[in-house]
Amino acid sequence: MDDIDRRILTVLQEDATLPVSELAKRVGLSTTPCWKRVQKLREDGVITKQVVLCDPAKMDLKLTVFVEIRTNRHNDAWLRKFAKIVRELPEIVDVYRMSGDVDYLLRVVVRDIEGYDAVYRKLIRAVEVFDVSSRFVMEKIKYSTALPLLGSDDDAA
Known part of the structure; x- marks a missing residue:
C-alpha cells in the first residue's frame, strides 16, 4: 500500500458515498486509476465493507x-x-x-x-x-471508526 492508497482510504473512511470522480479529484488521480485502486483495495481485503453509521x-x-x-x-x-x-x-x-x-x-x-x-x-x-x-459512559469525548493510516515517513518514527 502506498501513499495514494492511504489518501484514498482516508477520504473513504470519512465519506464512502463520494462518487469515484470526486474521490479521484481529492487524491490527485484521474477517475479510472482511482477506481482500479479502490477495486484492488477491496480484492485485497483492505476495504472489507461499506456501512451507514447511525447516531445512537x-x-x-x-x-x-x-x-x-x-x-x-x-x-x-x-x-x-x-x-x-x-x-x-x-x-x-x-x-x-x-x-x-x-x-x-x-x-x-x-x-x-x-x-x-x-x-x-x-x-x-x-x-x-x-x-x-x-x-x-457519562460522556463520549472522542469516537471514530476511521483507522489511523500512517504514511511511509510515519512508519519509521
Whole structure:
C-alpha cells in the first residue's frame, strides 16, 4: 500500500458515498486509476465493507456500557459458547479478548439501564462467568471508526 492508497482510504473512511470522480479529484488521480485502486483495495481485503453509521441518541440508544468479563473457564467449549451468545445479542457491539486481569471487554449500546439489565441477564443465563463489572459512559469525548493510516515517513518514527 502506498501513499495514494492511504489518501484514498482516508477520504473513504470519512465519506464512502463520494462518487469515484470526486474521490479521484481529492487524491490527485484521474477517475479510472482511482477506481482500479479502490477495486484492488477491496480484492485485497483492505476495504472489507461499506456501512451507514447511525447516531445512537437519535435512535434512542443513549446508554453505552463497557463490560469487563472474568471467567475461570479457559477452554474451547466455554469460548465457543461465549462467542455464540455475544454474537447473538445485537446490543453487544464490540467484544475483545484481553490480556491482564480482565478476560473479555464488551461494549454494549442500549436505550437505558433496564435495557442493559436485560442484556446482562441473557448473558449470565447463557454462559457461566466468574465476575462481571460494568462501567457506564457519562460522556463520549472522542469516537471514530476511521483507522489511523500512517504514511511511509510515519512508519519509521
